[in-house]
Amino acid sequence: MYEVAVEQEFDAAHYLRGYQGKCENVHGHRFRVVARVRAKETDDIGMAYDFTRLRQQLGQVVGRFDHVCLNDTPPFDKINPSSENIASTIFTELQPILTGTGFSLSNIQVWESPHSSVTYFPEGE
Numbered sequence: 001m002y003e004v005a006v007e008q009e010f011d012a013a014h015y016l017r018g019y020q021g022k023c024e025n026v027h028g029h030r031f032r033v034v035a036r037v038r039a040k041e042t043d044d045i046g047m048a049y050d051f052t053r054l055r056q057q058l059g060q061v062v063g064r065f066d067h068v069c070l071n072d073t074p075p076f077d078k079i080n081p082s083s084e085n086i087a088s089t090i091f092t093e094l095q096p097i098l099t100g101t102g103f104s105l106s107n108i109q110v111w112e113s114p115h116s117s118v119t120y121f122p123e124g125e
């Protein structure tokens with residue numbers, strides 16, 4: 001089994017609705033997103049999943065979150081832009097645009113600060 005990972009960053013503002021504390025006020029983060037793809041085997045040139053392709057595909061998903069207030073950007077105009085919801089949203093949007101067979105999107109990890117992250121795995125993993 002192989003696990004291929006790429007990471008991307010985006011800068012965004014957010015605030016947490018219903019949270020009692022500092023995070024209910026608008027503030028910014030440099031969010032770091034790690035996407036991991038699992039493959040049982042490599043292809044005929046020895047690769048499990050092309051880093052470049054995965055980075056482009058992750059970029060397609062997270063691009064619209066860069067330099068915005070997440071609370072104004074769907075789906076976070078309706079659901080809280082917590083790191084948990086950011087991770088599950090990226091997972092749900094990235095999974096269908098991965099191309100090819102023989103692999104699966106394993107998880108999405110979102111770092112909200114250098115010391116705090118959340119990882120979303122699909123149910124049953």
Ligand SMILES: [Zn+2]
Pocket residue numbers: 014023027028029112
């Ligand atoms: Zn925050």
